[in-house]
Amino acid sequence: MQRYLPLLISSIALNLLPLSLFAEAPLVEVPASQSIPSLAPVLKNAMPAIVNIAVQGIIQTPAANTEEEDNEGGNNNSPPENQQLMPEKPRKFQSIGSGVIIDPNNGVIITNDHVIRNANLITVTLNDGRRLKAKLIGSDSETDLAVLKVDAKNLKSLPIGDSDKAEVGDFVVAIGNPFGLNSFGNSQSATFGIISAMKRSDLNIEGVENFIQTDAAINPGNSGGALVNAKGELIGINTAIISPYGGNVGIGFAIPINMAKDVVMQLLKFGSIHRGLMGIFVQHLTPELAQAMGYNEDFQGALVSQVNEGSPAEKAGLKPGDIITQINNTKITQATQVKTTISLLRVGSDAKINVLRDGKEMTLNAVVTDIKKHEQRLQASNPFLYGLALRNFEQDSPTHGNIIGVQVVGASENSAGWRAGLRPGDVIVSANKLTTPNVKTLQTVAQQQKQRLLVQVLRGPGALFLLII
Numbered sequence: 001m002q003r004y005l006p007l008l009i010s011s012i013a014l015n016l017l018p019l020s021l022f023a024e025a026p027l028v029e030v031p032a033s034q035s036i037p038s039l040a041p042v043l044k045n046a047m048p049a050i051v052n053i054a055v056q057g058i059i060q061t062p063a064a065n066t067e068e069e070d071n072e073g074g075n076n077n078s079p080p081e082n083q084q085l086m087p088e089k090p091r092k093f094q095s096i097g098s099g100v101i102i103d104p105n106n107g108v109i110i111t112n113d114h115v116i117r118n119a120n121l122i123t124v125t126l127n128d129g130r131r132l133k134a135k136l137i138g139s140d141s142e143t144d145l146a147v148l149k150v151d152a153k154n155l156k157s158l159p160i161g162d163s164d165k166a167e168v169g170d171f172v173v174a175i176g177n178p179f180g181l182n183s184f185g186n187s188q189s190a191t192f193g194i195i196s197a198m199k200r201s202d203l204n205i206e207g208v209e210n211f212i213q214t215d216a217a218i219n220p221g222n223s224g225g226a227l228v229n230a231k232g233e234l235i236g237i238n239t240a241i242i243s244p245y246g247g248n249v250g251i252g253f254a255i256p257i258n259m260a261k262d263v264v265m266q267l268l269k270f271g272s273i274h275r276g277l278m279g280i281f282v283q284h285l286t287p288e289l290a291q292a293m294g295y296n297e298d299f300q301g302a303l304v305s306q307v308n309e310g311s312p313a314e315k316a317g318l319k320p321g322d323i324i325t326q327i328n329n330t331k332i333t334q335a336t337q338v339k340t341t342i343s344l345l346r347v348g349s350d351a352k353i354n355v356l357r358d359g360k361e362m363t364l365n366a367v368v369t370d371i372k373k374h375e376q377r378l379q380a381s382n383p384f385l386y387g388l389a390l391r392n393f394e395q396d397s398p399t400h401g402n403i404i405g406v407q408v409v410g411a412s413e414n415s416a417g418w419r420a421g422l423r424p425g426d427v428i429v430s431a432n433k434l435t436t437p438n439v440k441t442l443q444t445v446a447q448q449q450k451q452r453l454l455v456q457v458l459r460g461p462g463a464l465f466l467l468i469i
Contacts, residue, residue: 039173042232043190048156049104049234050188050226052125052177053097053111053134053148057118058090098176098188098225099124099148100234102264104155109148110264111224112239113139116146124150127188138267142207142275142343144239145260146224147267158226161233163256166212170195174216174238174252176225188225191217193250200253201336203242210340211253212236218252227254236260262344276345276368279311280304280318281391281409282335293323294359300333301325301356306391309440316353316366326354342368384446384453384468387415392438393427399461404437405429420468422457430456 097115102108109124116122122134132150139146174191181189193216200211212227218241227236236254266273283305287297301323307314324332327341328351345351347370355362389410395403408426411418422428428436432454436442446453453468 039190039192039230042228042230043173043175045232046158046173046175046226046228047188047190048127049101049158050127050175050177051099051101051109052180052188053099053115053224054123054125055095055097055116055119056092056121056123058092058120059118060090093118096177096180096221097223098221098238100224100226100237101155101157102160102234104157107150107152107155108137108264108268109134109150110237110260111146111148112237113141113144113146114239115224116148117141122148124148126152126155138271138273140263140267140273142273143255143259143263145237145255145263145267147264158228158234159232160257160261161229161231161235163212163235163258166195166198166229166235166256168195168197171230172214172216172235173228174214174218174222174225174254175228176218176222176238178217178219178221180221189222193217196251199337201334201340203240203253208259208340208343209336210256210259211239212256214252214254215250216252217250218254222252259340259344274347274370275343276347276349276351277311277370278313278338278342278351278366278368279308280313280338281306281389282324282338284335285323293321295323295356299323302332302335302338304355306439312351312366312369316351316364317362318353318355318364318366319357322355322357322362324353324355326352328352382443382446384416384449385443386417387412388417388422390428390439390442397458400458400463403427403429403458405458406436406439406442416468420455420466421464422455422466422468423459425459427458428455429458 095115097111099109099111102110116136116139119136122136124132124134126132130152132152134148134150137147137149172193172195174193175188178189193214195212196215197213200213201209203209203211212235214227218238222238225238226234227238229235235257237257237260238252238254240253242251263273282302285299285301285303289303290299291297304318304320304322304324306320307318324338326332327338330337330341332338342351345368347368349368351366351368353364353366355364388408390406391409393403393405393407397403406428408422408424408428410424411422428442430436431442431445432449434445436445451469455466455468457464457466
């Protein structure tokens with residue numbers, strides 16, 4: 001045993017050497033007037049207002065072949081067309097997320113719709129460790145927001161900031177419960193960054209998009225948490241990331257609190273959103289289109305491509321070819337802002353629309369109508385086309401020649417057209433063997449039918465018939 005003693009002593013000496021070196025190193029004294037910046041005071045005030053959310057629920061999934069599941073580890077390798085025909089079966093699920101207390105006196109919490117969707121049981125864990133059952137007051141999938149309520153005392157909330165005043169470069173902190181690391185309360189995780197961009201849209205994340213982009217790390221479980229500025233004010237609700245791997249890569253998005261406030265007010269009052277409708281289709285004004293219409297290539301706005309008959313937009317005087325530059329106090333620089341702005345207006349409110357028509361500035365006034373009532377009228381008058389967004393279409397094709405018809409711009413998954421197989425991009429060229437050169441003709445033909453509508457569709461280089469019933 002003695003032969004190992006020198007080695008042991010040497011090992012001990014080596015282990016003690018760094019300790020003595022560290023012990024002798026003097027600490028740098030920092031004057032109080034030059035103290036190291038810290039966000040600790042902000043976080044101490046903010047974190048008690050952030051909650052962890054655990055959800056249990058049931059969703060319907062296509063029933064897979066049991067033998068395949070056993071052999072393939074639960075993967076269903078059937079072709080997609082066969083999977084759609086399989087009967088659905090209920091499946092239990094669990095998920096996690098975050099939330100923000102916005103009204104401590106009444107126990108009101110804001111979170112994301114996708115966090116609590118299909119939930120049967122919602123459990124909220126407070127920062128002090130208390131676990132409470134939460135009641136869902138209302139949710140809105142278009143903005144991905146939901147409002148919960150808990151019965152508890154001594155709750156904390158955050159001061160609400162003004163997200164319209166936030167600027168690119170502002171310091172921000174994202175607070176939440178990533179990966180469920182803090183499922184037992186006590187503390188959330190905080191990540192630091194800056195605002196990378198404002199008014200982000202066209203991301204196909206949600207129906208209404210007007211995001212704050214940040215490089216503060218947002219990971220699964222952070223959804224519904226707070227985006228806080230350097231003053232400790234709530235300026236956003238964390239909602240999504242863009243990542244090729246599922247983790248944070250420095251591109252996260254939050255819903256501006258000013259937008260969220262309007263949604264929360266309606267959810268608290270009605271339990272749902274009474275969304276506004278204008279009855280127009282708009283597209284981005286590209287530099288090429290701007291020049292072709294006689295404007296500078298850097299001119300910004302939204303180009304009106306279609307005005308629905310009998311809509312508030314038509315009654316206000318909007319016409320295809322108009323360029324929308326402002327709605328009320330919101331400057332319009334891209335098409336997606338039109339949908340976002342209109343959808344957040346109260347039903348029955350006035351919309352002041354500034355447009356350019358043939359180089360002349362005009363101000364038009366429209367009254368926002370209830371989209372649900374409008375959809376009910378559409379469904380009653382034309383069930384075959386209900387849920388379809390359509391536009392006139394004409395284009396030369398190397399396969400089909402000159403195509404004149406009606407293009408499907410969008411299709412709701414609960415519509416008869418979707419169930420029949422219609423998809424965005426399809427061009428309807430005939431209905432019940434009658435040519436359909438425009439939307440109005442298609443609507444007329446469809447309104448004359450009672451049981452079924454046979455449409456001929458061009459899709460890519462091919463064509464097919466679909467039966468809408």
